[in-house]
Amino acid sequence: MLGSTGSIGTRTLEVARHLGNHVQVVALAAGHNTTLLSHQISEFHPRLYYSLHPDAMEAGGSISASLLDIVTDEAVDTVVIATSGNAGLEPTLVALRNGKTVLLANKEVLVMAGALVMAASRESGSLLVPVDSEHSALWQCLRGESGGVRRLLLTASGGPFHHYSGEQLINITPDMALAHPVWSMGQKVTIDSATLMNKGLEVIEARWLFDTPFERIDILVHPDCIVHSLVEFVDGTIKAQLSQPDMALPIQYALSYPDRMEGFLPPLDWDTIRTLTFEPVDDKRFPCLQLARDAGEAGMTLPAVLCGADEVAVSLFLQGQIGFADISTVIGRTIEAHQPVANPDLSQIFEADDWARRFATDYRTHRWFTSPGISKTAQEEE
Amino acid sequence: MLGSTGSIGTRTLEVARHLGNHVQVVALAAGHNTTLLSHQISEFHPRLYYSLHPDAMEAGGSISASLLDIVTDEAVDTVVIATSGNAGLEPTLVALRNGKTVLLANKEVLVMAGALVMAASRESGSLLVPVDSEHSALWQCLRGESGGVRRLLLTASGGPFHHYSGEQLINITPDMALAHPVWSMGQKVTIDSATLMNKGLEVIEARWLFDTPFERIDILVHPDCIVHSLVEFVDGTIKAQLSQPDMALPIQYALSYPDRMEGFLPPLDWDTIRTLTFEPVDDKRFPCLQLARDAGEAGMTLPAVLCGADEVAVSLFLQGQIGFADISTVIGRTIEAHQPVANPDLSQIFEADDWARRFATDYRTHRWFTSPGISKTAQEEE
Numbered sequence: 001m002l003g004s005t006g007s008i009g010t011r012t013l014e015v016a017r018h019l020g021n022h023v024q025v026v027a028l029a030a031g032h033n034t035t036l037l038s039h040q041i042s043e044f045h046p047r048l049y050y051s052l053h054p055d056a057m058e059a060g061g062s063i064s065a066s067l068l069d070i071v072t073d074e075a076v077d078t079v080v081i082a083t084s085g086n087a088g089l090e091p092t093l094v095a096l097r098n099g100k101t102v103l104l105a106n107k108e109v110l111v112m113a114g115a116l117v118m119a120a121s122r123e124s125g126s127l128l129v130p131v132d133s134e135h136s137a138l139w140q141c142l143r144g145e146s147g148g149v150r151r152l153l154l155t156a157s158g159g160p161f162h163h164y165s166g167e168q169l170i171n172i173t174p175d176m177a178l179a180h181p182v183w184s185m186g187q188k189v190t191i192d193s194a195t196l197m198n199k200g201l202e203v204i205e206a207r208w209l210f211d212t213p214f215e216r217i218d219i220l221v222h223p224d225c226i227v228h229s230l231v232e233f234v235d236g237t238i239k240a241q242l243s244q245p246d247m248a249l250p251i252q253y254a255l256s257y258p259d260r261m262e263g264f265l266p267p268l269d270w271d272t273i274r275t276l277t278f279e280p281v282d283d284k285r286f287p288c289l290q291l292a293r294d295a296g297e298a299g300m301t302l303p304a305v306l307c308g309a310d311e312v313a314v315s316l317f318l319q320g321q322i323g324f325a326d327i328s329t330v331i332g333r334t335i336e337a338h339q340p341v342a343n344p345d346l347s348q349i350f351e352a353d354d355w356a357r358r359f360a361t362d363y364r365t366h367r368w369f370t371s372p373g374i375s376k377t378a379q380e381e382e
Numbered sequence: 383m384l385g386s387t388g389s390i391g392t393r394t395l396e397v398a399r400h401l402g403n404h405v406q407v408v409a410l411a412a413g414h415n416t417t418l419l420s421h422q423i424s425e426f427h428p429r430l431y432y433s434l435h436p437d438a439m440e441a442g443g444s445i446s447a448s449l450l451d452i453v454t455d456e457a458v459d460t461v462v463i464a465t466s467g468n469a470g471l472e473p474t475l476v477a478l479r480n481g482k483t484v485l486l487a488n489k490e491v492l493v494m495a496g497a498l499v500m501a502a503s504r505e506s507g508s509l510l511v512p513v514d515s516e517h518s519a520l521w522q523c524l525r526g527e528s529g530g531v532r533r534l535l536l537t538a539s540g541g542p543f544h545h546y547s548g549e550q551l552i553n554i555t556p557d558m559a560l561a562h563p564v565w566s567m568g569q570k571v572t573i574d575s576a577t578l579m580n581k582g583l584e585v586i587e588a589r590w591l592f593d594t595p596f597e598r599i600d601i602l603v604h605p606d607c608i609v610h611s612l613v614e615f616v617d618g619t620i621k622a623q624l625s626q627p628d629m630a631l632p633i634q635y636a637l638s639y640p641d642r643m644e645g646f647l648p649p650l651d652w653d654t655i656r657t658l659t660f661e662p663v664d665d666k667r668f669p670c671l672q673l674a675r676d677a678g679e680a681g682m683t684l685p686a687v688l689c690g691a692d693e694v695a696v697s698l699f700l701q702g703q704i705g706f707a708d709i710s711t712v713i714g715r716t717i718e719a720h721q722p723v724a725n726p727d728l729s730q731i732f733e734a735d736d737w738a739r740r741f742a743t744d745y746r747t748h749r750w751f752t753s754p755g756i757s758k759t760a761q762e763e764e
Contacts, residue, residue: 140619144526148642150649220652230624235634236645239522242612242620252617260530263618267532270602276658 001025002050002067002091003082004040005033007186008105008131008247012080013040015252018264023255027070028062031087048073071095078255080131081106084188085311086353089113090346096120096128103254105131107201111296112304113349114208129254130209134202136250137228137241138210145233152206153230153238155222156281159194161324162221166285172324174317191314192288195327196281200292204303207296214297219289221279226268242268287328291335300340301352308356309334316363326369333368334360383407384432384449384473385464386422387415389568390487390513390629394462395422397633400646405637409452410444413469430455453477460637462513463488466570467693468735471495472728478502478510485636487513489583493678494686495731496590511636512591516584518632519610519623520592527615534588535612535620537604538663541576544603548667554706556699573696574670577709578663582674586685589678596679601671603661608650624650669710673717682722683734690738691716698745708751715750716742 003009009030016023029050030037037051038058051057054064071079071091079095080103081088088106093113095102097120104110110117121128130136134154142149160179161169177194178187192198203217220230225245232238243249244265252263283290288310295302313330316322322330334356341348363369385391391412398405411432412419419433420440430447433439439446453461453473461477462485463470470488475495477484479502486492492499503510512518516536524531542561543551559576560569574580585599602612607627614620625631626647634645665672670692677684695712698704704712716738723730745751 140621145642146640153652227622232649233642234644235638235642236625236631236647236649237522237635237642238624238650240609240622240624242622243618249618253619256617258528260527260615260617260619262616265618267614267618268620270535270660271662274660276660278652278656278658280653 001027001080001082002029002070002088003031003080003084003106004028005030005036006082006084008082008251009080010036011247012082012105012251012255013044015248015255016044018248019252019255019261022261026075027065027073029067029070047075067091068094071100072098076100078103081109082131084108084186086112086307086350089349092117093120093346096126097124099124099126101127101129103129103131103251105251107132107198107205108307110205110208111201112307112353113346114204114303115299115343116346116349118208118211128209129257130205131247131250131254132202132205133245133247133250134229135205135209136253138206138231140241140253141229141231141239142210145231148234149210149212149216150232150234151216151218152210152212153218153220153232154199154202154206155225155227155229156196156199156219157193157225158221158223158279158281159196159286161194162223162279164285166325169285170323170325174320177317177324187318188311188314191317191327192310195288195324196286197288197292197310197327197331199281200289200296201307203289203293204296214293219281221281222277223279224273224276226273226276244268288331291328291332295335298340300342301344301348302335302338302340304344304349304352305335305338305340305356306331308353309360312357312360316360322363322369329368330360330363333366337366383409383462383464384411384452384470385413385462385466385488386410387412387418388464388466390464390633391462392418393629394464394487394633394637395426397630397637398426400630401634401637401643404643408457409447409455411449411452429457449473450476453482454480458482460485463491464513466490466568468494468689468732471731474499475502475728478508479506481506481508483509483511485511485513485633487633489514489580489587490689492587492590493583494689494735495728496586496685497681497725498728498731500590500593510591511639512587513629513632513636514584514587515627515629515632516611517587517591518635520588520613522623522635523611523613523621524592527613530616531592531594531598532614532616533598533600534592534594535600535602535614536581536584536588537607537609537611538578538581538601539575539607540603540605540661540663541578541668543576544605544661546667548707551667552705552707556702559699559706569700570693570696573699573709574692577670577706578668579670579674579692579709579713581663582671582678583689585671585675586678596675601663603663604659605661606655606658608655608658626650670713673710673714677717680722682724683726683731684717684720684722686726686731686734687717687720687722687738688713690735691742694739694742698742704745704751711750712742712745715748719748 025044025046027048028046031052034057048065049062078101082105088109092109230240295306309331313327407426407428409430410428413434431444436446460483464487470491474491612622677688691713695709
C-alpha cells in the first residue's frame with residue numbers, strides 16, 4: 001500500500017485488520033508521518049516499507065525499499081494507491097505493467113494520465129479497481145451488465161455551500177470550507193469538495209474507468225450521501241448503489257472483489273433514513289465543475305494543468321492568500337495560458353503539472369485580481 | 383403469450399410492438415374478451431391462438447389450439463404467463479419441462495407451486511424470468527453477483543390505506559380500494575395491493591425465485607413507487623433498481639434479456655422527483671402480510687389455500703358481501719380449517735385451492751362474523 005498514513009490508507013488498514021487472513025500486508029509506504037508508519041509496521045509486519053525518512057524510523061524487521069521495488073515485488077499481487085496529488089502516477093503505471101491489480105484511490109492518477117493508465121491496464125490485462133465511493137458504486141451497478149448504458153449519474157453531496165448565493169460564496173473562509181457535513185477527509189479533498197472540483201475530477205475519472213463520453217456523465221446533488229452513484233440504462237432502468245457514507249465499504253469491496261465479505265459497519269437503518277433527496281447541480285455558481293469538464297474533454301496536458309493549478313489554488317486559499325471564489329479564477333487563467341501538448345508521455349504530463357504549479361503560484365504577477373469579478377479577499381490584499 | 387387481453391398482456395404487446403423485429407408473436411391466448419383478442423390477432427398475426435370462445439372469433443388465418451399445444455409448439459422459445467389466478471400453473475410447468483424460457487407475471491404460479499416450478503426449471507435448465515416489477519428489480523440487482531446476499535428488500539407502495547387507523551380500515555368501500563394511487567392494475571391485484579396481500583404473495587415468490595429464506599426477505603414501504611426493490615449484501619452495500627412505475631419496463635427487460643434495448647418511456651426526471659421516501663411496514667394493521675408469510679413458511683398446500691381463499695374474499699368484498707377488514711378473517715379462518723398435505727403434486731394443489739374456494743364461499747355458515755373483531759359491514763348483513 002502506497003500512502004498508508006493518509007485518510008484512505010489508515011481506513012484501508014482497518015479493513016485489512018477486519019478481513020484478517022484474507023489480506024496479507026506485504027509492504028507499506030508513506031511520506032513524512034514516520035510515527036504512524038512505525039505503528040503500522042509494528043502491527044502488520046510488512047516485509048517491505050518505504051519512508052521519506054527511513055533513518056528516523058522504528059521498522060522492526062521490515063526492509064526499506066523504493067516505491068518501484070515495492071510495486072514490482074513478486075509477493076505483491078494487489079497495489080493500493082492511496083497517495084494524493086501526482087505521487088501515485090508512476091507507481092500505478094509500473095504496477096499495472098507488471099500485472100498487479102491496482103486499487104486506485106488517488107484521483108489525479110486517472111485525471112492526469114487516463115489514456116496512459118487505461119492503456120497499461122488493457123495491454124497487461126491487469127485489473128484497475130476504483131476505490132472512490134462514486135466510482136465503486138458505478139462499478140458495482142455495472143457488474144454483470146453487458147452494455148446498454150445511457151448515462152452515468154455521479155452523486156455529489158453538493159458540499160457545505162450548495163445553497164450559498166454567488167455573493168455568499170465570496171466570503172467563505174478556510175475554516176468554513178473545511179467543515180464537510182458528511183465525509184471526513186483530508187484538507188485538499190475537503191476544499192475540492194466545497195468547490196465541486198472534486199466532482200469535476202471524478203467526471204474525468206469516470207470517463208476513463210468506464211470508457212464513457214463526457215456528455216453521458218451527469219451529476220446529481222444528493223446531500224444525504226447514501227446513494228453513491230447511479231447508472232441509467234437505455235431501457236429507462238436505473239441501478240443505484242447505497243450504503244453508509246464510509247470509505248471502509250468501497251475499500252472492502254475492492255479488496256474482496258469478486259466476493260463480498262461480512263462488513264463491520266451497521267447496515268443502513270431505514271427507520272432513520274426515511275427520505276433521500278436529490279437536486280440538480282448549478283454549474284454557474286461552481287465554475288470548477290465546468291473547468292474540469294472542459295479540460296477533460298480537450299485532453300492533452302490540460303487535465304494535468306487542471307490538477308496542478310487546483311493544488312496551488314487550494315493551498316493559496318488555505319493560507320488566506322486568495323478567496324474561495326478565486327480558486328476557480330486561478331485554475332481557469334492557468335489553463336488559458338497553457339500551451340497543451342497532444343498525446344503526452346509521462347514526463348510531458350509532469351512538466352505540464354510543474355509549469356501549472358509555478359504559473360499559478362505566481363498569481364500576483366499576473367494581476368488577475370485587478371479585473372472585474374475579483375473577490376473581496378484578494379482585492380483587499382492587492 | 384397466455385393472457386393477452388389482461389393488463390399485463392396488453393402492455394406486453396405494446397412492448398412487442400416497440401421492439402419490432404426483436405420479438406415475433408407466435409401465439410396468443412385469452413379467455414372471454416374475444417373482441418380484443420381478435421384485434422390483437424389482426425395486428426400480430428400469430429400462427430396459433432387460444433380462446434374460450436373460438437367460434438365467436440374473427441381469427442384471420444390463425445389456427446385455434448389448446449394452451450398446452452401452444453406452450454410446447456416448436457416455434458415458441460419464450461412463453462409469457464400473463465394469466466391470473468391458477469390458470470397459468472400447468473402451462474408454466476409444461477413450458478419449463480419443454481425447455482421454454484418462461485416470463486412469469488402470474489403471482490399464484492410460484493405461490494401455489496413454487497417447489498414444483500423451481501424443480502421443473504432446475505431439471506430442464508429452462509430460464510424462469512420474473513416480470514413483476516419487484517422481482518425484476520431484485521433479479522436486476524443480483525445480476526452478475528455471486529452470493530453474499532444478506533436480505534432482499536421488497537418495496538411496497540403501502541397501498542391507498544397505509545396511514546389509516548384500524549378503525550378507518552373497517553369502513554373502506556370497494557370504490558375506495560380500487561383507486562390505487564400509482565399503479566394501474568386489474569381489480570383483484572388492486573385490492574390485494576390495498577390489503578398488502580399482494581406484497582405477501584410477492585414475499586413467497588421471492589423465496590422461490592431467489593432461494594432465500596423468509597427471515598431474509600423484508601418489506602419497505604415506499605409510496606413513490608420509483609425504487610422497485612433493493613438487495614442488501616453482507617458487506618453493507620445495497621443495490622436498488624429504479625424506474626418509472628410502468629410494467630412496460632420489467633416486461634421489456636424480460637423480453638430483451640440479457641440485452642437492454644432502447645425503451646419507449648421517458649427516463650426518470652430528477653428535477654421532478656427530488657425526494658424518495660421510505661417507511662416501515664405495519665404488519666398489525668395489515669394482517670394479510672403475516673398470513674402470507676406464515677402460509678409460505680409452513681408450505682405444503684397452505685399457500686394454495688391462501689390463494690384460493692384470497693380470491694374468494696376479494697370477490698366477496700367487491701360484491702359488498704364483506705367488509706375490507708373481513709378479507710383477512712376469511713383467509714385466516716380458511717387456512718386454520720385446512721388439513722395441509724405435505725409435498726403436494728399438482729392435482730393436490732388444485733384440490734386444496736378448490737377446497738379453500740368452497741370453504742371461503744360458505745363464510746356465512748361458519749358464522750365467523752358473530753365473534754368479537756367483526757367488521758361493521760359484515761355485522762349489519764348478518
